[in-house]
Amino acid sequence: MSCSSPCCDSKSNSNQRGKLKMKPEEKNEYLGKMRHSAAHILAQAVQSLFSGVKFGIGPAIENGFYYDFELPRPLTPEDLPVIEAKMREIIHDGQPFTKEELSKEEARHIFAGQPFKLELITELPDKMVTIYRQGTFTDLCRGPHVASTGDIKAFSLTHIAGAYWRGDEKNPMLQRVYGIAFETKDELQSHLALEAEAAKRNHRKLGRELDLFSIHDEIGPGLICWHPKGSIIRQVVEDFWKAEHIKRGYSIVYTPHIAKLDLWKTSGHWDFYREYLYPPMKVEGQQYMLKPMNCLGHILIFKSQTRSYRHLPLRYAELGTVYRYERSGALYGLARVRGFTQDDAHIFCRPDQIEGEVAEVLNLAQFMMHTFGFHDYDVFLSTRPEKYAGSLEMWEESTASLRNVLEQLNMDYKIDPGEGVFYGPKIDIKLKDALGHTWQGPTIQVDFNLPLRFNVCYIGEDGQEHSATMIHRTVLGSMERFLACLIEHYGGAFPVWLSPIQAMVIPIADRHVDYAREVENELSQGGIRVQVDDRSERMNLKIREAQVEKVPYMLIVGDKEVASHGISVRLLNGKDAGLESIQSVKDRIKIAIEAKSQVALEAVNNS
RNA sequence: GCCAGCGUAGCUCAGGGGUAGAGCAGCGGUUUCGUAAACCGCCGGUCGUAGGUUCGAAUCCUAUCGCUGGCUCCA
Numbered sequence: 001m002s003c004s005s006p007c008c009d010s011k012s013n014s015n016q017r018g019k020l021k022m023k024p025e026e027k028n029e030y031l032g033k034m035r036h037s038a039a040h041i042l043a044q045a046v047q048s049l050f051s052g053v054k055f056g057i058g059p060a061i062e063n064g065f066y067y068d069f070e071l072p073r074p075l076t077p078e079d080l081p082v083i084e085a086k087m088r089e090i091i092h093d094g095q096p097f098t099k100e101e102l103s104k105e106e107a108r109h110i111f112a113g114q115p116f117k118l119e120l121i122t123e124l125p126d127k128m129v130t131i132y133r134q135g136t137f138t139d140l141c142r143g144p145h146v147a148s149t150g151d152i153k154a155f156s157l158t159h160i161a162g163a164y165w166r167g168d169e170k171n172p173m174l175q176r177v178y179g180i181a182f183e184t185k186d187e188l189q190s191h192l193a194l195e196a197e198a199a200k201r202n203h204r205k206l207g208r209e210l211d212l213f214s215i216h217d218e219i220g221p222g223l224i225c226w227h228p229k230g231s232i233i234r235q236v237v238e239d240f241w242k243a244e245h246i247k248r249g250y251s252i253v254y255t256p257h258i259a260k261l262d263l264w265k266t267s268g269h270w271d272f273y274r275e276y277l278y279p280p281m282k283v284e285g286q287q288y289m290l291k292p293m294n295c296l297g298h299i300l301i302f303k304s305q306t307r308s309y310r311h312l313p314l315r316y317a318e319l320g321t322v323y324r325y326e327r328s329g330a331l332y333g334l335a336r337v338r339g340f341t342q343d344d345a346h347i348f349c350r351p352d353q354i355e356g357e358v359a360e361v362l363n364l365a366q367f368m369m370h371t372f373g374f375h376d377y378d379v380f381l382s383t384r385p386e387k388y389a390g391s392l393e394m395w396e397e398s399t400a401s402l403r404n405v406l407e408q409l410n411m412d413y414k415i416d417p418g419e420g421v422f423y424g425p426k427i428d429i430k431l432k433d434a435l436g437h438t439w440q441g442p443t444i445q446v447d448f449n450l451p452l453r454f455n456v457c458y459i460g461e462d463g464q465e466h467s468a469t470m471i472h473r474t475v476l477g478s479m480e481r482f483l484a485c486l487i488e489h490y491g492g493a494f495p496v497w498l499s500p501i502q503a504m505v506i507p508i509a510d511r512h513v514d515y516a517r518e519v520e521n522e523l524s525q526g527g528i529r530v531q532v533d534d535r536s537e538r539m540n541l542k543i544r545e546a547q548v549e550k551v552p553y554m555l556i557v558g559d560k561e562v563a564s565h566g567i568s569v570r571l572l573n574g575k576d577a578g579l580e581s582i583q584s585v586k587d588r589i590k591i592a593i594e595a596k597s598q599v600a601l602e603a604v605n606n607s
Numbered sequence: 608g609c610c611a612g613c614g615u616a617g618c619u620c621a622g623g624g625g626u627a628g629a630g631c632a633g634c635g636g637u638u639u640c641g642u643a644a645a646c647c648g649c650c651g652g653u654c655g656u657a658g659g660u661u662c663g664a665a666u667c668c669u670a671u672c673g674c675u676g677g678c679u680c681c682a
Contacts, residue, residue, distance in 0.1 A: 162610025
């Protein structure tokens with residue numbers, strides 16, 4: 001179908017559509033229909049402005065719509081206002097949308113010269129197809145649509161992009177025009193405001209502003225330099241991660257960054273994963289490769305001794321840095337890079353332990369997400385991909401065990417068909433950040449393949465060798481991507497425990513610097529990351545800069561504080577939390593840090 | 608990798624065939640101040656890189672590297 005809106009055609013006059021009376025589902029249905037109609041209007045506008053347009057598809061999408069075209073010349077951003085003006089004319093005219101049902105033969109006649117539409121017609125299952133017309137434009141379309149072009153109340157064309165026909169890079173690239181559309185201008189405005197907020201929180205922008213990390217042409221794209229402040233956040237996350245894993249029965253290990261090519265041939269990476277591998281390097285006549293995954297080192301550690309069923313499960317955890325070749329167009333800040341550190345672990349267990357271990361990992365994953373302030377997430381079960389290793393039975397068995405655990409734990413999940421890794425199926429958890437954007441979070445993969453390829457076994461109660469099962473899992477994903485997610489989730493205003501500088505002591509005049517140092521020492525003794533702004537600047541300037549740096553506690557010291565041996569606390573929200581003793585401020589900050597409280601206020605105000 | 612756009616000072620940006628500019632940052636000075644930017648001065652760029660067109664290129668053309676928005680892909 002050229003259009004793919006699931007809702008049904010409504011002939012009702014849009015003017016009678018009381019917004020207040022609409023239920024959320026009805027509203028979504030209406031929005032989908034309206035956005036889809038806007039796509040048709042876009043196509044009509046483009047048709048009237050260009051000759052020889054070949055039409056692709058034009059569906060409604062989240063917040064708006066797009067339409068794909070093949071045009072005689074490339075579109076540039078300057079074309080958008082022109083197309084948009086044409087669309088407004090069509091909307092102003094209030095042209096009715098009309099539907100017709102006809103045979104494929106008739107449709108082929110109408111769409112002669114439209115190769116993409118003809119392709120769609122051929123593939124449609126039914127004998128009859130439907131078309132929609134408004135004004136001079138006719139489209140192959142299942143519908144439904146609004147009654148009239150005049151029903152589009154608030155829209156805007158946003159950007160152009162290339163898009164392969166049917167999303168396949170073997171197909172020709174079409175030009176896609178994106179737009180947003182809402183029921184009212186207010187909703188359109190608030191969507192734009194939300195986007196502006198998202199742009200402010202973008203981790204690439206905040207990464208520079210807060211001096212967290214950088215990427216350099218001289219080093220190469222997708223390769224990250226972590227600055228001191230970003231490194232503090234990373235270290236705090238890593239320390240917390242390690243401690244929690246040790247608590248839960250994992251052993252921390254370290255493995256090399258390169259390994260002989262043969263190892264990667266045995267594992268199947270050379271066959272199934274080559275597009276992501278950096279080319280091998282030759283050392284003393286041997287081929288070596290940068291590791292794209294950490295599993296093989298862990299397998300060899302496991303195999304360094306004969307393991308008994310009594311030893312299992314064995315859980316090896318590593319903050320393992322891996323390198324994968326990503327196509328240049330795919331790179332994005334910290335979220336998609338070429339070298340990254342996974343919070344990886346491999347659990348070697350007996351088949352009867354799989355479900356219990358997966359459940360434990362899910363529990364750990366939930367604990368981690370809650371600690372970092374994520375409460376909204378979606379769970380996906382990814383099944384066998386096209387390129388896979390191993391037998392179908394193994395795939396079925398391991399997929400079933402993942403499914404069992406999800407069901408036993410009563411977790412809502414969706415199936416993501418064909419999205420598993422080449423060696424096994426996986427559970428993916430996608431986090432929603434404070435602005436509702438989703439991020440790839442924890443992932444758990446059951447693997448019967450690598451144990452077979454490497455003969456990973458244990459001696460059972462029966463004295464015989466049995467193949468072990470491996471569970472690959474990360475709970476944060478990678479340090480890079482997770483930090484990107486944290487930066488955007490918190491908008492750079494990290495909770496105290498993660499904040500690179502937890503407290504800034506601000507002496508009002510130079511004569512207060514000595515006392516400020518005393519405060520610094522005292523807090524520093526308490527393990528608080530504290531600094532003194534001892535510049536000969538005005539207090540207002542120091543406050544402003546601490547504020548821009550998003551330091552959770554600004555500790556103001558002047559004559560009053562020196563006299564009373566106290567500190568005046570200013571919080572990031574601008575609130576003056578009053579004068580307190582050094583000891584009491586120190587204790588409160590420590591409590592907030594230890595509690596990993598999400599907001600600095602909690603500990604200061606509620607105690 | 609593909610399509611489109613963009614690369615000017617550390618950052619944010621102006622300039623668009625006649626030889627480079629602002630604010631912030633940095634540096635030097637003055638100011639010593641009570642909850643988001645004191646004042647004065649100075650330094651700073653072979654305009655991403657390499658070719659080409661031109662009397663003359665930051666400006667036009669080509670190639671290349673990188674970035675941005677998408678497509679594809681993904682920890």
